[in-house]
Amino acid sequence: MSYAAAVDQLNAMVPELYERSGQPRRKFSLDEIRILLSALGDPHRRFPSVLIAGTNGKGSTAATLASILTASRIRTGLYTSPHLARPNERMRLNRVEIADDAFADLYFRVHDAAQQLVLDGRLSQLPSYFEILTAQALLYFAQARVDIAVLEVGMGGRLDATNIVDPLISVITDISLDHTEWLGSTITAITHEKAGILRRKGTLITLPQHPEANQVLGEVAARLAVRGVSAVPYMPPLGAGTVGPYCVNALSAAIRVDSPLSGAHQHRNVALAIAAAVELAANHGFTIRPAAIAEGIRKTSWPARLERIQTDGVEWILDVAHNPAGAWALRAGLNAVLAEGRKPRTLIFSCLRDKPVAEMAQILFPLFEQVIIAPIHTSRAAAQDDLLAAAAATGTPAVAAQSVSEALQLARRPVAGCADGGVIVVSGSVYLVGEARTLLLAECGVES
Numbered sequence: 496m497s498y499a500a501a502v503d504q505l506n507a508m509v510p511e512l513y514e515r516s517g518q519p520r521r522k523f524s525l526d527e528i529r530i531l532l533s534a535l536g537d538p539h540r541r542f543p544s545v546l547i548a549g550t551n552g553k554g555s556t557a558a559t560l561a562s563i564l565t566a567s568r569i570r571t572g573l574y575t576s577p578h579l580a581r582p583n584e585r586m587r588l589n590r591v592e593i594a595d596d597a598f599a600d601l602y603f604r605v606h607d608a609a610q611q612l613v614l615d616g617r618l619s620q621l622p623s624y625f626e627i628l629t630a631q632a633l634l635y636f637a638q639a640r641v642d643i644a645v646l647e648v649g650m651g652g653r654l655d656a657t658n659i660v661d662p663l664i665s666v667i668t669d670i671s672l673d674h675t676e677w678l679g680s681t682i683t684a685i686t687h688e689k690a691g692i693l694r695r696k697g698t699l700i701t702l703p704q705h706p707e708a709n710q711v712l713g714e715v716a717a718r719l720a721v722r723g724v725s726a727v728p729y730m731p732p733l734g735a736g737t738v739g740p741y742c743v744n745a746l747s748a749a750i751r752v753d754s755p756l757s758g759a760h761q762h763r764n765v766a767l768a769i770a771a772a773v774e775l776a777a778n779h780g781f782t783i784r785p786a787a788i789a790e791g792i793r794k795t796s797w798p799a800r801l802e803r804i805q806t807d808g809v810e811w812i813l814d815v816a817h818n819p820a821g822a823w824a825l826r827a828g829l830n831a832v833l834a835e836g837r838k839p840r841t842l843i844f845s846c847l848r849d850k851p852v853a854e855m856a857q858i859l860f861p862l863f864e865q866v867i868i869a870p871i872h873t874s875r876a877a878a879q880d881d882l883l884a885a886a887a888a889t890g891t892p893a894v895a896a897q898s899v900s901e902a903l904q905l906a907r908r909p910v911a912g913c914a915d916g917g918v919i920v921v922s923g924s925v926y927l928v929g930e931a932r933t934l935l936l937a938e939c940g941v942e943s
Contacts, residue, residue: 498595501602505582508624523654527622531630532659534608534617538630538637542572543779544660545771548648548689549668551820552764555756555797556668557647559768563791564643564775565589567783572636572644574657576625579799579815579929586632588639590796601631601638625649629656643781651678653691663779665692665721666767667701669760670708671820686711693721698778700724700770702763726770731762738831745773748785753793757801758828765792799928801828806938809907810918813932815925819851822858825922829862832918840864840917841906843899845927848877855923856885863920866893869902871926899930 532539545560547553554575561573571589578584586593593601605627612618622630629649636644646657670686678685686708693699699721703709716723731741731752740753743766754765769788776783804811812832816825842863846852860866868882879895886893896902906919921931 496599496603498599501599502582504606505602505624505627508621508627523651525654525656525659527618528626528629528656528659530612530617531605531609531622531626532633534612535605535630535634536637539633539660541637542641542644543663544644544646545664545666545775546646546648546657546660546662546692547666547668547767548652548655548692549666550671550685550689550818551824552668552760552767553647553666555761555764555795555800556666556767556771557645558797559754559756559765559792559795560666560771561587561645562590562795563768563772563783563788564645564781566791566794567772567781567787569781569783570640570642572632572639572641574629574632574636574644575647576628576649577925579925580933582628585628586635588636588641590794593635597635598631601635602627605630605634623656626656629659633660643775648689648692651685651688651691653688655691658692661694662692662697664698664700664771664774665694666771667692667699667712668764668767669702669704669820671705671818682707683711687715690715693719695719696721698722698724698774700726700767700774702726702730702767724770724774726763726766729766729769729773743769745769745788746776746783746785750785750789752789754795755793756795756797757803757831758824760824760827761800768792799925799932801825802932804932804935804939806935811931811935812918812920813928813935814920814922815928816855816859816922817846817850817924819854819858822855822922825920826858826862829920841867841919843867843869843896843902843906843919843921843927843931844882844923845869845871846877846882846923847873847875848881849875850877852877852881852885853888856882856889856891859922860886860889860891860893863891864917866891867902867905868893868895869899869927869931870897871899871924871930873926876924876926899927900934903931903934 547557561571564571573587583592609622648655648657678688682705729743742749772783775781799813799815802813814825816822866886868879883893
């Protein structure tokens with residue numbers, strides 16, 4: 496079967512399509528992924544792993560850590576979600592995403608095994624989109640004989656399909672309110688779900704954060720006799736500023752931290768990745784040199800996080816700020832643009848209907864001369880009328896586009912009262928940013 500057929504089948508399994516078809520909402524459980532992986536020979540037991548959970552920053556942390564390990568000549572698998580343009584992005588070996596043929600082959604192996612389990616009565620229904628992809632990634636890493644896999648938790652932690660592994664290290668990034676329908680309406684409840692990736696007498700790497708999150712993590716870690724490792728020593732020294740390289744001490748050496756990931760918030764994610772690398776070197780037998788840590792940080796690739804793209808004299812900034820914490824991080828990151836004497840004049844925006852639209856609008860919209868609301872291809876999209884109303888409440892002029900392509904064209908038009916040299920920001924939803932990025936890179940003659 497072809498790659499196109501594999502992607503078509505996957506797309507038919509997207510969770511919102513279950514909603515549309517009237518089927519009952521799927522319950523989270525590790526039972527399905529455990530049964531499926533057992534039928535596939537338990538591939539997750541054939542390599543060690545690092546598991547990374549959190550609300551924001553877990554993808555950046557995972558990408559940075561995997562890049563450090565790859566620079567250390569360690570055969571490294573990386574599993575992340577969601578993807579921007581193609582599902583292949585979720586599965587990487589030494590920074591290279593899985594090839595189409597391999598993706599298709601593994602997908603149909605997993606799908607056929609799942610289908611047989613349903614026929615045999617061992618599964619009540621086919622696994623979810625995320626469960627299938629997770630099983631596929633774990634099988635890929637096992638077949639590739641990786642030395643280690645870095646796995647980003649999809650949502651929550653306790654019942655996420657990635658939590659089927661027994662990680663050497665658990666990393667928890669910053670926690671804030673998101674996915675409250677599933678994870679709970681308080682930081683305390685959400686942190687309990689994230690803390691589900693901890694193992695008895697395991698290792699937790701984290702940074703001080705919201706007091707409620709700190710308390711829960713401390714309580715769970717104490718109950719499980721978890722050893723806590725703080726990434727604070729790998730944060731920039733006081734006075735280092737918010738942009739540009741800086742040095743930290745790790746593995747008895749000074750390491751130059753020069754990450755391509757923009758924004759002061761990335762300092763926390765890089766620090767967590769360094770702490771994880773040091774832990775793997777110090778306590779798990781991995782050969783990691785200080786120079787490799789610096790090289791890996793420098794070579795990290797994690798698109799659409801304050802990513803800049805130039806097309807025909809227009810500068811675009813793409814950022815997948817999909818919740819209030821992400822919106823605040825984007826707003827802080829745009830301070831660097833303002834410091835350059837350039838004004839972010841236009842925002843192309845869309846988000847999902849379960850996000851706090853009014854709050855995100857209050858954070859971001861007043862920075863701009865205008866907002867263009869773009870449609871996104873998901874039944875979970877916020878209504879354009881609701882987004883226009885949120886813009887009106889902030890006093891920011893806004894218009895609705897009929898497509899992402901039209902939104903890009905509208906954004907190019909001069910804005911009254913705004914000098915040349917402004918930038919256009921695309922943000923609010925991975926669906927939106929992924930499509931816009933593909934279109935913009937095509938203009939530049941670059942494949943996404």
